[in-house]
Amino acid sequence: MSMKIARLSCENNETYGFVKGNKVSTKDEITYLTGVPIPQNVKDFLFDGWYDEIKNKINDLPYEENLSKYKLLAPIPNPNKIICLAFNYVDHAKEQGLQAPEDPAIVIKPRTTLNSTNSDIACPDFVTQLDYEIELALIIGKNCKNISIEDAPNAIFGYMVFNDVSARDIQFKDKQFTRGKSFDSFAPCGPWITTKDEIQNPQNLKMTTKVNGELRQNSSSNNMFIKIPEIVSKISKVMTLEKGDIISTGTPAGVMLNKPNAVFLKDGDKVEMEIESLGILNNTIKIIKSN
Known part of the structure; x- marks a missing residue:
């Protein structure tokens, strides 16, 4: 299961989500639809097991929001190196x-x-x-x-x-x-x-x-x-x-x-x-x- 994962900002609120074409399914939607309380921080989500837990459900996400509503941020915040x-x-x-x-x-x-x-x-x-x-x-x-x-x-x-x-x-x-x-x-x-x-x-x-x-x-x-x-x-x-x-x-x-x-x-x-x-x-x- 492969994916494009973006770090996003809207009205100064940071989130992240999966991108498909010009649509996005955000953290809140993912939590709501999967019932998995994924963490606020994208690094925790990607590298601490949460992504693996929900990745088989990615295809069922609705992708209803327009990506253009969000500002795209640098995908990884605070890398060590x-x-x-x-x-x-x-x-x-x-x-x-x-x-x-x-x-x-x-x-x-x-x-x-x-x-x-x-x-x-x-x-x-x-x-x-x-x-x-x-x-x-x-x-x-x-x-x-x-x-x-x-x-x-x-x-x-x-x-x-x-x-x-x-x-x-x-x-x-x-x-x-x-x-x-x-x-x-x-x-x-x-x-x-x-x-x-x-x-x-x-x-x-x-x-x-x-x-x-x-x-x-x-x-x-x-x-x-x-x-x-x-x-x-x-x-x-x-x-x-x-x-x-x-x-x-x-x-x-x-x-x-x-x-x-x-x-x-x-x-x-x-x-x-x-x-x-x-x-x-x-x-x-x-x-x-x-x-």
């Missing part, structure tokens, strides 16, 4: 004149970067080289350490679209990635979580980025160098992966980094990212005057 891979696409490494590394080269983004679809990416005006990176992100569904490549898929709950927004000028100045990728709002993700059983082959999904309608990235998760099970296994040898952790698996070719006539993002730009079967992220760049 947001881990992003660098240079993990053969086409991207090649355009940077590099070889994809054999082991995951990782950057940790703080959870204050989390952002949702249909929201602004807020960028202070001292950043001069703002760039996008479409990535396939996975959500860890159970705590694991030193997990094998064979077992790694069992630790994944689902997938979503992720934009690893990056301030390239700061990245170059610092000679490392953390500050340039850590601004508030620099991790739009969603629009919802698609459970892994809905995705036949996560290593064969079309990925596109458009800026103001112009195609900038056009690739496939097939170009990933270290594949998903190996990513999970190798990172788990370093750190304990915990329920709700987000691992974003790298970006394909087409970013502005190191392009001779790079056109970086500017105020008002519309960024649309789509990964096949996972949905579309829409964000607008908003340049903020810094003090």
Whole structure:
């Protein structure tokens, strides 16, 4: 049983629900129809057994409410870790004149970067080289350490679209990635979580980025160098992966980094990212005057 699970807000009240087309069945409806008192917090619902308890009843839900009534929030609130891979696409490494590394080269983004679809990416005006990176992100569904490549898929709950927004000028100045990728709002993700059983082959999904309608990235998760099970296994040898952790698996070719006539993002730009079967992220760049 597969599903799209969204975190939602309406008149400042947060809830969550299952999405089907442009309709949604919310937590209150699910509780009413199943008689199961599912918890308020979406992380508790997803990872503490509640989702498993009701998932065989999902097809009986009515899906009567319009999704447009709600604001979509970042699907996972307060993950313990947001881990992003660098240079993990053969086409991207090649355009940077590099070889994809054999082991995951990782950057940790703080959870204050989390952002949702249909929201602004807020960028202070001292950043001069703002760039996008479409990535396939996975959500860890159970705590694991030193997990094998064979077992790694069992630790994944689902997938979503992720934009690893990056301030390239700061990245170059610092000679490392953390500050340039850590601004508030620099991790739009969603629009919802698609459970892994809905995705036949996560290593064969079309990925596109458009800026103001112009195609900038056009690739496939097939170009990933270290594949998903190996990513999970190798990172788990370093750190304990915990329920709700987000691992974003790298970006394909087409970013502005190191392009001779790079056109970086500017105020008002519309960024649309789509990964096949996972949905579309829409964000607008908003340049903020810094003090």
